[in-house]
Amino acid sequence: MQALALKYRPKNYEELIGQESVSKSLSHALDSKRLSHAYLFSGLRGSGKTSSARIFAKALVCEHGPTSKPCEVCANCKMANESRHIDIIEMDGASHRKIDDIRDLIEQTKYAPAVARYKIFIIDEVHMLTKEAFNALLKTLEEPPEYVKFILATTDPLKLPVTVLSRTQHFRFKPIAKNMVIKHLAYILENEGIQYETPALEIIARSGSGSLRDSITLLDQAIIFSSENITQSAVASMLGLLDPSKIDEILDIVLKQDRDRAIVVIKELENYDPETIIDEMIANIKNRFLAKEPKFSLLMYERFFRILSEAKGMLFVGADSGFALAMTLFLMMEAVNLRSIDDIIESAKSLNSADTDSQNVAKSNNQKEQDSIKAVIAPLDSIKISPYDKFLSGIYDRDFDLGECFKKDIEFIKFQDNTLFVISHAKGANKELLRGASKAIMSVLKATFNQDTKIKIDPPKEENASEPTKDVSINLDKDMQNLDKLNVLISEDRGVDLKKKSSELFNELKNSNSFVKESKEESVLKELEKLFGAPKVEDN
Numbered sequence: 361m362q363a364l365a366l367k368y369r370p371k372n373y374e375e376l377i378g379q380e381s382v383s384k385s386l387s388h389a390l391d392s393k394r395l396s397h398a399y400l401f402s403g404l405r406g407s408g409k410t411s412s413a414r415i416f417a418k419a420l421v422c423e424h425g426p427t428s429k430p431c432e433v434c435a436n437c438k439m440a441n442e443s444r445h446i447d448i449i450e451m452d453g454a455s456h457r458k459i460d461d462i463r464d465l466i467e468q469t470k471y472a473p474a475v476a477r478y479k480i481f482i483i484d485e486v487h488m489l490t491k492e493a494f495n496a497l498l499k500t501l502e503e504p505p506e507y508v509k510f511i512l513a514t515t516d517p518l519k520l521p522v523t524v525l526s527r528t529q530h531f532r533f534k535p536i537a538k539n540m541v542i543k544h545l546a547y548i549l550e551n552e553g554i555q556y557e558t559p560a561l562e563i564i565a566r567s568g569s570g571s572l573r574d575s576i577t578l579l580d581q582a583i584i585f586s587s588e589n590i591t592q593s594a595v596a597s598m599l600g601l602l603d604p605s606k607i608d609e610i611l612d613i614v615l616k617q618d619r620d621r622a623i624v625v626i627k628e629l630e631n632y633d634p635e636t637i638i639d640e641m642i643a644n645i646k647n648r649f650l651a652k653e654p655k656f657s658l659l660m661y662e663r664f665f666r667i668l669s670e671a672k673g674m675l676f677v678g679a680d681s682g683f684a685l686a687m688t689l690f691l692m693m694e695a696v697n698l699r700s701i702d703d704i705i706e707s708a709k710s711l712n713s714a715d716t717d718s719q720n721v722a723k724s725n726n727q728k729e730q731d732s733i734k735a736v737i738a739p740l741d742s743i744k745i746s747p748y749d750k751f752l753s754g755i756y757d758r759d760f761d762l763g764e765c766f767k768k769d770i771e772f773i774k775f776q777d778n779t780l781f782v783i784s785h786a787k788g789a790n791k792e793l794l795r796g797a798s799k800a801i802m803s804v805l806k807a808t809f810n811q812d813t814k815i816k817i818d819p820p821k822e823e824n825a826s827e828p829t830k831d832v833s834i835n836l837d838k839d840m841q842n843l844d845k846l847n848v849l850i851s852e853d854r855g856v857d858l859k860k861k862s863s864e865l866f867n868e869l870k871n872s873n874s875f876v877k878e879s880k881e882e883s884v885l886k887e888l889e890k891l892f893g894a895p896k897v898e899d900n
Contacts, residue, residue: 376412376415379412383412406572406575452484453483466496478509486513545561560595563604751780761793
């Protein structure tokens with residue numbers, strides 16, 4: 361018995377499934393006799409590339425051709441259908457990939473066709489040829505004899521050299537749509553007289569992934585497995601998939617948020633591939649969405665699809681795929697609890713309408729609080745921080761001890777012309793601390809102001825007359841008292857020798873506090889004595 365994939369291989373372009381654009385273009389080329397010398401067919405496996413190449417070759421050699429509808433009765437058509445035409449040469453690029461094989465092919469192009477008008481070379485899996493083989497083929501591919509036609513087929517056109525692509529007409533075969541695959545599978549089963557369930561064909565078409573040949577091969581296998589009664593459960597069991605009824609049960613558990621039952625189901629799913637389960641769940645949710653099932657909202661569909669899509673990524677990252685599947689189910693349960701934005705807005709509106717009065721009271725209270733805060737903040741806004749305060753704050757941030765030393769021993773004078781003027785009163789350990797931290801001080805200074813800012817530190821001024829003034833004033837009072845005493849003595853006893861009294865008074869003044877320490881004025885008097893001599897006292 362012949363395999364279904366070979367038995368139902370298309371014989372003309374009308375039977376080609378899912379490639380309307382390709383069949384239409386090639387049919388017009390045949391009918392209008394606008395033929396190229398080389399064609400390239402690329403696309404998914406089982407999408408009709410080799411079948412289209414054979415149909416095109418048969419259309420070229422048909423006795424009534426070239427035509428898009430071969431007669432199927434002439435000798436050339438019969439030999440082409442039986443794959444034994446002498447002028448249609450098929451070569452497998454995977455097994456004949458060396459330069460010697462291409463040399464043999466080029467040698468055959470030198471001879472005219474035996475019985476047909478064209479000699480056609482069909483090279484399947486052409487991307488498997490070596491670089492040297494491609495280079496050897498280029499010249500013949502570009503300018504072959506007028507009776508030679510090349511048809512190249514590949515599943516990976518990106519591996520072909522650009523020089524080959526530029527010498528051919530490129531036709532791209534797309535994956536076949538799922539509904540077309542199901543329709544064709546049903547046609548085959550009806551012709552074979554085999555009972556089937558449409559959901560079973562959907563599973564087969566989905567597993568075929570756009571390849572009609574793969575789907576027909578799975579169908580042939582399902583016929584044998586199910587004893588010519590193809591059911592949904594039988595196909596799922598054959599492919600190792602989870603039964604669709606079990607998928608429905610899982611989604612019901614998610615909606616009911618039955619965590620205990622979910623744990624039991626997770627243990628039952630350990631014998632299945634988690635990635636396959638997730639794919640089946642996505643397919644089930646997609647079918648529910650297209651059927652507009654009222655159990656799920658649009659937002660829930662979006663959440664479920666997002667969670668399942670992220671779960672497929674988790675399977676490649678984590679080693680425990682079973683745990684990833686369990687997390688996926690529990691995340692879907694949590695997604696059911698999430699509220700939509702519209703629901704949140706409605707609830708917010710209802711709360712706003714119920715709490716209008718309380719909000720007005722709160723609003724007035726808030727206004728009072730804001731006014732009081734502004735009253736407190738307003739004076740603070742008027743306070744301006746001086747440049748030295750900014751600098752001192754930076755010193756504190758850098759080193760607290762250094763900041764304390766600055767605050768205690770450094771006197772701020774002014775900040776002018778990008779220079780900070782200060783006076784240092786530091787002594788001892790504080791002076792050493794400031795000297796060792798000079799780099800840190802300059803760093804804070806430049807960070808506070810700018811890179812060109814300088815600091816000028818002056819030593820403290822020498823003690824001026826402001827301090828001794830008090831002592832001088834006190835001493836002058838004592839001197840005045842002594843002078844008063846002198847006047848009293850003079851008035852009492854004018855007969856006493858004034859020179860003796862003056863000497864005694866001078867000694868008394870000398871022993872007083874005004875002569876204990878040598879002041880600046882005394883040193884000046886000494887200098888005057890040196891210059892002009894000692895002062896003389898004249899008697900009256």
